[in-house]
Amino acid sequence: MRFNFWNLAKQSLTGHTGWPEQWRDPEPKSAYDVVIIGAGGHGLATAYYLAKEHGIRNVAVMEKGWLGGGNTGRNTTIIRSNYLWEESEAIYEHAMVLWETLSQELNYNVMYSPRGVMMLAHNEQDVRIFKRHVHANRLAGIDNEWLSAEQAKDFCPPLNISPNARYPILGAALQRRGGVARHDAVAWGYARAADRMGVDIIQNCAVTGIHRDHNGVVTGVETTRGEIKTSRLGIAAAGHTSVIMAMAGLHMPLESFPLQALVSEPIKPVLPCVVMSNTTHAYISQSDKGELVIGAGTDQYNSYSQTGSLHITTRTLDAICELFPITRRLRMLRNWGGIVDVTPDRSPIIGLTPAEGLFVNCGWGTGGFKATPGSGHVFAATIAHNQPHPIAAPFSLHRFRTGRLIDEAAAAAVSH
């Protein structure tokens, strides 16, 4: 049933008891044309575009937990496209354009809210690198503008721009089209739309092995609910990518780290935009419920525990209280961690692998939510044609051998 005014009116007359399930809970079939591992935003979007744009509907998405329960449901939902290098600008802007009409495309309100993303500069190095970003983005036709400290405060009134602050604000880069979206709705919207086209989303079913024939070609996967045959396998498993690639005997340039976030008790609207302070490892926005959503940094050690250390979040809250003195007496309600897969150059890996029939989409690390629609779109094309989509091509696994890295880490030292 579509979500529209007519159905809403009809359901409200009958106490909303007539809404059908949003997706099926199918038994896995014995074979599929394509199997995707990981029902996060990236895996579900991939399945959706495989069905919609490439007519490949005999697809299964395997999920060991519940759909959207990984980093998709744990992130701070910042969306922006003002990255430094052309390859990054191309993929993040591709996603940004898809975000703008995603609710209509999926007939599902993903609550995309382009309220502006402001990145604070606290020292001369920040000023120089952000201005460099502004210029690079302008040449690529991507909006990003430089604000003085006073202009930053005009845009975001609670900001403390006192020169006596521990980390004074010297200016800011603002991408007005940047913003946030409802993370769960992105997973649910893609799941519902993919399911309607025939994609099987199989939850509570972990992939435990990958089968390859004597030539190394992928033939299927072993799961906790039996074997499933397929000749094309796409991995979109974020923090667990190394573990799954190891099932196929492959090594990856990845390390997995805990990344944490937390929310405050709900308050009236005070923060009109997203504010990021990379130098002090803090980012903040306000949800529609009124909670302040705060993102911290990663822990320093490899881990799959989905919990981080308290001193990391404490440090972030110190920074938030300094930037926004009005938050000092707020209580925090919840905190949690996700496991992020980090590459040496902080750019994702999308494409073919040394095993024929095995495709990988990973390495989004601390900042892949914003890319969800674009990533799924180019990954689906890559799987459908067995050849990288032009936007995905620079992000190949091969770049670590050629040395053609896309170094967003050195470019910005930012998390999101």
Next chain:
Amino acid sequence: MLLIHCPYCGERPEIEFRHKGEAHIVRPENPAVSSDIEWTEFLYFRHNPKGPHAERWYHTHGCGRFFNAQRDTGTDRFLKTYRTDETP
């Protein structure tokens, strides 16, 4: 926060230490003749296991020495720490 047993100083809080990545990675003997594949593995590829992980730690705000550890990345529990001249 982890509680880390430095083989030289004993138990200390994690904030005194820096994690220095996977341990026991050996630089190819002669880079001039090592293959691209070997060199790429050395530079960028890591095991990143879920389970026991061999890793290096540096006691920055203590003795200033490197040592190795075996830690379970599923639970974050240390299995053992040992000096760099000891075998695991």
